[in-house]
Each structure stands twice: as C-alpha cells, then as structure tokens.
Amino acid sequence: MFDVRPVAYVIGLLTACFGAAMVLPMAYDLWAGNGHWAAFAESAVITAATGGLIAMASANGVGDRLTIQQTFLLTTGVWVALPVFGALPFYLGATEAAYVDAFFEAMSGLTTTGSTVFTGIEDMPQGLKLWRGLMQWFGGIGIIVVAMVFLPELKIGGMQIFRSEGFDTMGKILPRAGEIARSIANIYLGLTAACALAYYAGGMGRADSVVHAMTTIATGGFANSDASFSAFPPAVEYTACLFMILAALPFVRYVQVVAGTARPLLKDTQIHAFLLTALALVAVLTAWQLLEVTDAFEPALRKSLFNVVSILTGTGYASADYTLWGAFAVSVFFFMGLIGGCAGSTACSIKVFRYQLLFASIKAQIRRIHAPHGLFQPRYQGKPVGEDVLSSVMSFFVLFTVTLGLLAVALGMTGLDFITSLSGAATALGNIGPGLGAQIGPSGNFGGLNDTAKWLLAAGMLIGRLELLAVYAIFTVRFWRA
Amino acid sequence: MFDVRPVAYVIGLLTACFGAAMVLPMAYDLWAGNGHWAAFAESAVITAATGGLIAMASANGVGDRLTIQQTFLLTTGVWVALPVFGALPFYLGATEAAYVDAFFEAMSGLTTTGSTVFTGIEDMPQGLKLWRGLMQWFGGIGIIVVAMVFLPELKIGGMQIFRSEGFDTMGKILPRAGEIARSIANIYLGLTAACALAYYAGGMGRADSVVHAMTTIATGGFANSDASFSAFPPAVEYTACLFMILAALPFVRYVQVVAGTARPLLKDTQIHAFLLTALALVAVLTAWQLLEVTDAFEPALRKSLFNVVSILTGTGYASADYTLWGAFAVSVFFFMGLIGGCAGSTACSIKVFRYQLLFASIKAQIRRIHAPHGLFQPRYQGKPVGEDVLSSVMSFFVLFTVTLGLLAVALGMTGLDFITSLSGAATALGNIGPGLGAQIGPSGNFGGLNDTAKWLLAAGMLIGRLELLAVYAIFTVRFWRA
Numbered sequence: 001m002f003d004v005r006p007v008a009y010v011i012g013l014l015t016a017c018f019g020a021a022m023v024l025p026m027a028y029d030l031w032a033g034n035g036h037w038a039a040f041a042e043s044a045v046i047t048a049a050t051g052g053l054i055a056m057a058s059a060n061g062v063g064d065r066l067t068i069q070q071t072f073l074l075t076t077g078v079w080v081a082l083p084v085f086g087a088l089p090f091y092l093g094a095t096e097a098a099y100v101d102a103f104f105e106a107m108s109g110l111t112t113t114g115s116t117v118f119t120g121i122e123d124m125p126q127g128l129k130l131w132r133g134l135m136q137w138f139g140g141i142g143i144i145v146v147a148m149v150f151l152p153e154l155k156i157g158g159m160q161i162f163r164s165e166g167f168d169t170m171g172k173i174l175p176r177a178g179e180i181a182r183s184i185a186n187i188y189l190g191l192t193a194a195c196a197l198a199y200y201a202g203g204m205g206r207a208d209s210v211v212h213a214m215t216t217i218a219t220g221g222f223a224n225s226d227a228s229f230s231a232f233p234p235a236v237e238y239t240a241c242l243f244m245i246l247a248a249l250p251f252v253r254y255v256q257v258v259a260g261t262a263r264p265l266l267k268d269t270q271i272h273a274f275l276l277t278a279l280a281l282v283a284v285l286t287a288w289q290l291l292e293v294t295d296a297f298e299p300a301l302r303k304s305l306f307n308v309v310s311i312l313t314g315t316g317y318a319s320a321d322y323t324l325w326g327a328f329a330v331s332v333f334f335f336m337g338l339i340g341g342c343a344g345s346t347a348c349s350i351k352v353f354r355y356q357l358l359f360a361s362i363k364a365q366i367r368r369i370h371a372p373h374g375l376f377q378p379r380y381q382g383k384p385v386g387e388d389v390l391s392s393v394m395s396f397f398v399l400f401t402v403t404l405g406l407l408a409v410a411l412g413m414t415g416l417d418f419i420t421s422l423s424g425a426a427t428a429l430g431n432i433g434p435g436l437g438a439q440i441g442p443s444g445n446f447g448g449l450n451d452t453a454k455w456l457l458a459a460g461m462l463i464g465r466l467e468l469l470a471v472y473a474i475f476t477v478r479f480w481r482a
Numbered sequence: 483m484f485d486v487r488p489v490a491y492v493i494g495l496l497t498a499c500f501g502a503a504m505v506l507p508m509a510y511d512l513w514a515g516n517g518h519w520a521a522f523a524e525s526a527v528i529t530a531a532t533g534g535l536i537a538m539a540s541a542n543g544v545g546d547r548l549t550i551q552q553t554f555l556l557t558t559g560v561w562v563a564l565p566v567f568g569a570l571p572f573y574l575g576a577t578e579a580a581y582v583d584a585f586f587e588a589m590s591g592l593t594t595t596g597s598t599v600f601t602g603i604e605d606m607p608q609g610l611k612l613w614r615g616l617m618q619w620f621g622g623i624g625i626i627v628v629a630m631v632f633l634p635e636l637k638i639g640g641m642q643i644f645r646s647e648g649f650d651t652m653g654k655i656l657p658r659a660g661e662i663a664r665s666i667a668n669i670y671l672g673l674t675a676a677c678a679l680a681y682y683a684g685g686m687g688r689a690d691s692v693v694h695a696m697t698t699i700a701t702g703g704f705a706n707s708d709a710s711f712s713a714f715p716p717a718v719e720y721t722a723c724l725f726m727i728l729a730a731l732p733f734v735r736y737v738q739v740v741a742g743t744a745r746p747l748l749k750d751t752q753i754h755a756f757l758l759t760a761l762a763l764v765a766v767l768t769a770w771q772l773l774e775v776t777d778a779f780e781p782a783l784r785k786s787l788f789n790v791v792s793i794l795t796g797t798g799y800a801s802a803d804y805t806l807w808g809a810f811a812v813s814v815f816f817f818m819g820l821i822g823g824c825a826g827s828t829a830c831s832i833k834v835f836r837y838q839l840l841f842a843s844i845k846a847q848i849r850r851i852h853a854p855h856g857l858f859q860p861r862y863q864g865k866p867v868g869e870d871v872l873s874s875v876m877s878f879f880v881l882f883t884v885t886l887g888l889l890a891v892a893l894g895m896t897g898l899d900f901i902t903s904l905s906g907a908a909t910a911l912g913n914i915g916p917g918l919g920a921q922i923g924p925s926g927n928f929g930g931l932n933d934t935a936k937w938l939l940a941a942g943m944l945i946g947r948l949e950l951l952a953v954y955a956i957f958t959v960r961f962w963r964a
C-alpha cells in the first residue's frame with residue numbers, strides 16, 4: 001500500500017483550519033448575546049485539536065509531490081472529513097440534532113447541495129445560520145479548486161480538457177492548488193461582497209445579506225428562513241439571478257478579466273450554450289405560465305427566471321412552488337436539474353460542456369455514417385477533441401445515470417415512494433437541493449426521511465460533487481495495491 | 483438528392499405482402515362466422531393495392547445495391563409505412579377506433595411494444611385478436627433481421643460489433659437480409675409452434691395459445707384479454723417465462739445450434755450477463771415479497787420470475803400489479819425496463835451488451851487513471867473493442883437518455899402527470915409495454931391519453947425500436963444532400 005501520511009497531513013491541516021473557522025459563528029453568537037456560542041467553542045476545540053494531531057502525527061511523511069493515488073484519496077478524504085466535524089455544531093448546539101441529521105446538513109453544506117433537514121430556520125441561533133452559510137461558501141471555493149486542479153489532473157469526467165488553461169506548476173499538485181486558490185480567492189470574495197451589498201440595497205437585512213451572498217456565490221442554496229427567497233422583494237430576486245449566473249460561469253474567465261482580457265469570457269462557447277439554455281427555458285416557462293397559470297407578465301417572467309436560474313445553476317433556492325405550475329413544469333424542472341452550469345464554477349450536475357462534447361461526438365458519428373471513409377473529429381471551442389476526453393465524458397454520463405438508478409432503487413428500498421426516490425437521488429447526485437413530491441419538493445424538507453435514506457443521500461452528494469469517478473476509484477482493489 | 487425508387491420499391495413490396503397477410507385474420511373471421519371479415523377484406527385490398535402500385539411505379543429504378551442513405555430510409559420507411567396500413571382493420575373494423583388510436587395500436591404491434599389503447603379485448607372479433615398477434619410476430623422477425631443486417635451495416639448503437647457473425651453476402655444488403663430471414667424464419671416458426679403447443683398443454687385455449695405464442699416469441703406483450711397472464715394457471719406462467727427468455731437471446735446462436743454447434747450459445751457472455759441479471763432480480767424481488775407482501779413462497783417466486791422476465795425482456799405481459807408491492811418494486815421495475823435483453827433477438831431497450839461494453843470501457847479508464855502510461859483496451863467476449871464501437875454505444879446511451887427526457891417533457895406539456903410522462907416515455911422508447919401510475923400502469927391502458935400524447939408515444943416506439951440514430955440520421959440536412 002502507498003504512503004497515506006501526505007494525505008493525512010493535508011486533511012489534518014484543513015480540518016484544523018476548519019475548526020479555527022468555527023470561531024466566526026462563535027464570535028457572532030457571543031456578540032448577539034446568546035449563550036449558544038459555547039457549542040461552537042466545543043466544536044472548534046474538538047475539530048482543531050483532532051486536525052492538528054493528525055497533521056502532526058503524519059508530518060514526517062510529507063514530500064512536495066503527490067502520487068495519483070494520494071491525490072484521489074485526498075480529494076475524497078477532505079469531503080468526508082470536513083462534514084464529520086462540520087456536523088458538530090448541529091449535534092452539540094441548539095438544534096440538538098441526531099448525528100445523522102447533523103452530518104446530512106454538513107454534507108449538504110460542504111457539497112453546496114443545500115437540502116436541509118431543519119425547519120424553523122429563521123428561529124435558529126445566529127451563529128448556526130452563519131455556519132450553514134460558511135460551510136457552503138468554503139465548499140464552493142473548494143470545489144472550484146478541485147475542478148481546476150484535481151479533476152483535470154486525475155482525468156475525471158473529461159475535465160482534462162481544461163488542463164492547459166491558466167495555471168501550471170509542473171505537476172506539483174499542492175503548490176498549484178495553492179496558487180489557484182489565491183488568485184480565485186479575491187474574485188470569490190469580491191463577488192460575495194458585491195452580492196451581499198446588492199442584497200442589502202434591495203432590502204434584505206444585514207446578516208441575511210451576508211449569509212445569502214455566501215450561499216448564492218457557492219450556488220449552495222441554504223436560506224435563512226423556511227420561506228427561502230419567496231420572503232424577499234422582486235429586486236432581491238433579480239439580484240439573486242444575476243449572481244447565481246455569475247457563480248455558474250468558469251472562474252478562470254474572471255481571473256483572465258482581472259488580468260486584463262475579457263475576450264476569453266466573451267468567446268467561451270460553454271458560456272454561450274449555458275446562457276442560451278437558460279434563456280430558452282425562461283421563455284418557455286414564462287409562456288406556459290401565461291397560458292396556464294396567471295395573467296400577470298412580470299411575476300410570470302420573474303418566477304420563471306428565478307426558478308430556472310436557481311435549478312439550472314444547481315443553487316436550489318425556491319421563490320415559488322413550481323410543482324404547482326402543472327405537470328409540464330414538474331418534468332421540465334426535473335430534467336433541467338440534470339443539465340447544470342459551467343465547469344470550473346461552483347455549479348454542479350452533469351454540466352453544459354459535457355452535453356456540448358456529447359453532441360459534438362454524435363454529430364461526428366452521423367457524418368461518419370453518411371461518409372464512411374471521411375475523417376470527422378468532434379470539436380470543442382474550435383479545437384479537435386481527443387478520444388480520451390470523449391470516452392471520459394461518456395463514462396461520466398453513464399456512471400451518473402447508472403448511479404442515479406441504483407440510488408433511486410436503494411432509496412425505494414428504505415420505503416420512499418417512486419417520485420421521492422427518483423428526485424431525491426437526482427437532487428443529491430446533482431447537488432441541487434430540492435426534490436419533487438410533497439415530502440422533499442420545493443416547499444418540503446428532508447427532515448422526515450428515515451436515517452438510512454439520509455445516509456444514502458449524503459453519500460450521493462459526495463459522489464456527485466466529486467464527479468463520481470474520484471470516489472469510485474477508491475473502491476477498486478487496484479487502487480490500494482498501487 | 484439520391485434515388486428513392488429502390489427504397490420505394492422494397493417498401494411497396496413489403497406493404498403488398500403485409501396486405502396479403504390480412505387474408506389470414508379475414509379467413510379466421512369468416513371461419514368463426516362473424517361478419518367482421520369484411521373489414522379485413524377492405525383493408526387488405528387498400529393495402530395490397532397501394533403497396534403494389536408503389537412497387538410498380540418505382541420498379542424501373544432498382545439495382546442490386548443500396549447506398550447507405552437508401553438503407554437508412556428503407557429501415558425507417560418500413561416501420562412508418564406498415565403501421566399506417568396495419569391500423570386500417572382497427573379503423574374500419576369492429577373497434578371503430580379513431581385513426582390515432584388505430585395507428586398507436588399498429589405501431590405498438592409492429593414495434594413489439596405491446597401498449598394498447600383498447601379495453602375489453604376478450605370481446606374483440608377473433609380476427610382482430612389474431613391481427614394484433616400477427617403484427618407483433620411480423621415486427622419480431624423484422625427486427626431480428628434489422629438487428630443482424632441493417633444496424634451493423636449502418637454502424638448504429640455499436641451493433642457493428644456483431645457484423646462478422648454468421649452471414650456475409652459481400653455488402654449486398656437486400657440479398658443478405660433475405661438469406662438471414664430465411665435461416666431465422668424456421669427457427670422463429672419452430673419456437674412459436676413449440677410455445678403454442680406448450681401453452682395449449684398448460685390449459686390455454688387453442689386460439690389464445692397461437693396468438694400468445696406469437697406475442698411471446700416477439701417479446702411483444704399483446705394479450706387476448708385485459709387480464710393478460712393473470713388469467714392463466716401457474717404452469718402457463720412458467721412456460722411463458724421459458725419462451726420469453728428464449729426469445730430474448732441472440733437468434734444467431736440458434737442458427738449455429740441448428741448447424742451443429744452449441745458452443746457459441748453456451749459461451750456467449752452476453753447471455754451469461756443477461757441470465758445472471760434476471761436471476762439476481764428474481765432473487766431480490768422474491769425476498770422482498772416474502773418480507774413485505776406475502777408468506778407464500780411459490781407464488782412469490784412465480785410472480786417475481788414472471789414479472790422480472792416480462793419487463794427485462796421487454797415483453798410487458800402482466801401477471802400481477804407489481805406497483806402494489808411497494809415503492810421499492812416500482813423503482814426496480816422502472817429501471818429494469820431500461821436494461822433489456824440481448825442484441826439480435828426480438829428484445830429491445832438499451833440491451834445487456836451495451837452495459838457490458840460501457841462497464842468495460844469505464845474499467846479500462848479507471849486502470850488508465852491509476853497507471854497513466856499503460857495501454858488498457860476494453861474487451862468484449864474476450865476480444866478488444868475498437869474506439870468506434872465504444873463511441874457508437876455511448877452515443878446510443880446518451881441519445882436514449884436525452885430522448886427519454888425530451889419525450890417526457892413533451893408528454894408533460896400535453897398535460898400528463900410526472901410519473902405518467904416519465905414512465906410512458908420510457909416504456910415507448912424501450913418498447914416495453916406497461917408504464918407506471920394509475921393510468922398506464924400494469925393494470926391500466928393507454929386509451930385515455932390525449933391524441934398528441936398518443937402520437938408522441940408512437941413516435942417514441944419507432945425511434946426506440948430502430949435504435950434512435952437510424953431515425954435521427956434522416957432528419958439531418960446532410961442526409962438529403964448526399
């Protein structure tokens with residue numbers, strides 16, 4: 001077996017930092033004058049101490065390179081370790097949640113899924129609301145770094161197509177991750193600040209502005225009240241749409257804009273495809289609402305825009321129960337969630353560039369059928385795409401679909417009905433947030449599910465967030481033999 | 483544009499033969515002494531005359547080779563033309579069906595889907611029951627020939643992997659199709675006769691035995707009564723299982739057995755995978771029923787076996803409403819329908835060999851991740867598989883999934899609820915038969931759907947039966963320019 005110490009070292013360090021971050025909600029609870037700060041103090045001590053001990057114990061095995069196996073283990077390990085500790089404030093704090101609920105909430109936060117087990121969120125201690133927002137915010141920047149460094153390096157899901165872009169530290173994964181995190185961090189922080197200010201200007205309270213800005217830029221979807229965004233004025237809804245879209249575009253383009261060139265941002269066909277998809281869906285759903293549900297144009301447009309952007313980017317805020325718009329809307333929103341945003345953003349699910357690659361491949365194949373001796377290479381962003389990228393994308397698609405089926409069957413086995421099983425599996429794997437049906441639909445909540453279903457859904461979130469193969473590879477015998 | 487006359491000639495001839503075949507149900511109605519024979523006489527004259535005229539009008543353009551474009555047009559053209567005429571007896575006859583219903587029933591028959599719009603089938607004139615059986619029976623052998631000649635030639639859905647097997651007439655598609663049809667015909671007829679005798683011995687009436695044998699060997703699923711197979715004794719259910727399984731295995735293996743070698747049949751990994759899948763599903767569902775539904779072992783085993791085989795092979799007979807077995811069973815049966823039988827049989831849906839190829843490819847990719855410089859070629863039946871086969875299979879999978887989504891959304895647009903839309907789209911594309919939900923579930927019926935939904939589902943059956951790309955290629959500009 002390979003040396004796990006370098007992996008344990010990084011996970012330990014990150015866990016310790018994560019524990020240190022718990023000081024923020026603790027301070028907030030202290031400042032707000034509620035006694036809840038103690039729960040964060042305990043959690044912070046447990047988390048920072050455990051992380052620190054692990055890091056110290058494995059510090060003697062650290063080099064400056066990670067093998068492929070170590071990189072895999074690190075990626076998955078981080079997203080297992082942090083939720084284990086991120087759950088503590090819910091377990092020890094005012095929510096007095098069972099550990100499975102606490103873990104579900106933390107996993108849902110750190111994977112930016114946004115499904116919640118809690119009701120009466122508006123009455124939670126301030127610190128806990130902030131902690132939910134912070135977890136999504138950390139998860140969001142974490143996933144950008146993973147998408148820009150780890151997945152291309154591991155050649156998962158066709159992400160190697162983004163390998164050459166922007167950064168290169170000659171195969172040294174950790175320095176490269178650090179460099180990218182640094183250049184993304186300012187942009188991420190800037191977008192979050194801009195979003196918070198815009199929310200505040202639109203009439204949201206100060207604390208709500210900050211937390212919602214975090215969960216918007218992370219396309220996470222945790223809200224500070226059960227009513228989610230239906231509680232806010234129209235201006236806030238439009239603002240949210242703008243920032244959800246910005247959060248679902250490839251962050252490397254912003255790095256380039258900051259470096260002085262907006263051309264790559266404007267010329268990116270992935271962005272074009274994403275925006276056109278959103279536009280088409282908004283147009284169709286607005287028309288549908290005007291024909292079937294309402295006569296008022298602006299609300300129809302706004303509700304369509306908000307909910308399409310929310311589901312397409314995988315944010316998962318609700319501003320209206322679209323399952324009441326009729327059968328058509330239900331089907332559209334279900335499949336919309338399986339499209340997703342752009343690669344290299346905080347958005348999730350299958351993602352637009354994969355559909356572009358798949359369709360390019362199918363197009364090339366139809367040409368080949370018509371002219372069997374011609375050579376037709378699928379293209380993406382004008383460049384020919386290698387077979388390895390295509391088969392990697394297709395594997396992702398197949399694994400996603402098959403996992404969706406197996407997860408739905410497993411959820412059915414725990415007693416959930418067909419719609420809850422199927423939509424629950426989709427919303428977990430796609431890191432979206434709401435499911436369908438009375439229980440877990442846009443007006444519902446995951447608290448009432450059985451414990452097994454919660455564990456399964458949490459596993460689904462992890463698997464989906466890390467683009468499946470990063471998790472699955474660890475479960476092969478070959479992996480541990482290397 | 484290319485010459486459509488050779489295509490029109492073959493379609494005309496087949497239509498004329500199809501019209502001639504209507505003499506069979508006519509004779510049966512005459513013999514049974516009901517006046518309904520006149521409807522078949524009219525239909526036969528219209529069909530045979532139209533077909534004959536088309537064939538004569540285009541006879542001067544016939545050569546002995548078809549271009550790729552002509553082959554595409556022929557494949558799809560046959561499955562559009564025959565339902566148009568196959569609908570006539572339902573339209574002109576005792577059912578007095580609207581044309582959309584008649585067309586739906588004929589398309590459902592010729593694609594071996596087996597969804598029906600009619601109730602009170604037991605009270606239909608004998609000739610109509612026979613006609614339903616005959617259409618499925620013709621559709622069944624037709625699809626075997628398509629799967630063995632046309633799809634491999636057109637390189638659709640990875641079927642080119644079966645190209646070298648058994649037959650070769652040096653690229654002359656029509657002679658080759660004729661040769662294969664001849665060698666398959668005896669086996670097809672023999673299996674049908676054996677099945678009919680076994681049904682008869684099991685206690686089924688004479689007419690029912692023949693019609694059900696036809697729809698069993700075609701994995702079609704039309705039954706002679708609304709109760710389907712729940713009306714028959716256990717021995718008949720076991721018999722049906724045996725023959726449904728036989729009908730879902732690759733028919734080329736039977737040709738080899740007749741030629742004296744059983745080895746290819748016994749060594750075919752596609753068959754192994756199919757049987758193992760069936761076995762696992764039966765075991766799980768039997769256990770589930772014993773835990774949750776019933777205490778009686780034999781009925782639990784029999785109902786599980788019958789319904790698993792019926793859905794997995796895409797036959798679609800019902801012997802129990804499995805949607806009453808609980809949420810788990812519903813999910814399992816939904817996804818089971820998306821597995822399907824073996825290639826080169828009458829079975830449909832995605833099919834076992836595609837999953838084998840997809841998993842082989844994913845396995846090779848995981849190995850490549852772990853050892854980036856190794857060469858790992860996916861294998862099937864022990865032989866390495868080319869990239870073109872894999873990308874063809876993956877395109878099939880993607881097109882199937884995306885079409886399923888779009889069809890479900892379109893059905894939702896016509897007003898169907900989510901479960902009806904989704905399962906209706908799946909059962910049509912997969913040529914299975916029953917859907918889920920109160921309306922189109924195993925105890926339901928497609929008669930109550932709106933007309934638009936019926937047209938959409940009929941189109942879905944066609945697209946699914948011809949493995950998607952054979953139909954889609956016709957809708958490209960490039961196709962008509964060639």
Ligand SMILES: [K+]
Nearest residue numbers: 113314315432
């Ligand atoms: K989300």
Ligand SMILES: [K+]
Nearest residue numbers: 595796797914
């Ligand atoms: K069928």
